[in-house]
Amino acid sequence: MDMNSSMPRRHFLGSFALAASLAVAIPSGALAYDESSASAINVDGKGLALKGYDPVSYFSASGPQLGKEQYTAQHDGATYRFTSAASRDAFSANPGKYVPAFGGFCAMGVALEKKLDVDPQAWRVVDGKLYLNVNKDVQKRWLDNVPGNISQANSNWPKLKDRVPKTL
Numbered sequence: 001m002d003m004n005s006s007m008p009r010r011h012f013l014g015s016f017a018l019a020a021s022l023a024v025a026i027p028s029g030a031l032a033y034d035e036s037s038a039s040a041i042n043v044d045g046k047g048l049a050l051k052g053y054d055p056v057s058y059f060s061a062s063g064p065q066l067g068k069e070q071y072t073a074q075h076d077g078a079t080y081r082f083t084s085a086a087s088r089d090a091f092s093a094n095p096g097k098y099v100p101a102f103g104g105f106c107a108m109g110v111a112l113e114k115k116l117d118v119d120p121q122a123w124r125v126v127d128g129k130l131y132l133n134v135n136k137d138v139q140k141r142w143l144d145n146v147p148g149n150i151s152q153a154n155s156n157w158p159k160l161k162d163r164v165p166k167t168l
Helices: 003-025 055-059 085-093 107-111 136-143 146-160
Strands: 068-075 078-082 119-126 129-133
Touching (some): 055 078, 055 085, 068 085, 107 136
Antiparallel strands (some): 119 129
């Protein structure tokens, strides 16, 4: 077997092993809140994004903070909560800077062609963009190859974003 024919097989086997380990690491119920929803934004039953965490807080030294009900803003059909009016106003001025990649679904899941829910505490800002993962164990695997995983997720997202999670 020459080098060219072995490379795709190694890539496939590596991807298969990662997918298998991801499946073991993901707790049951880790799929998007509604496995029947085709929404491109990961929201709860009331349309709340990021499980109520302030998206602007991920870009601050304090890290993720739960927002307050009195400070909200709508964007792309989702409701976001904020810790303060200043945080809400910063978001409203430039929501694209603060909304999470892949509609707030797990970045590693999207790289593996899945729409998975997230743990708001399993996060990373990379090149000015917020990425979330389903849990900290999966995040460790995502961090093993951030550029490759982001590239694969960016490639997968257009065909996944409007799909129903349970069909993936």
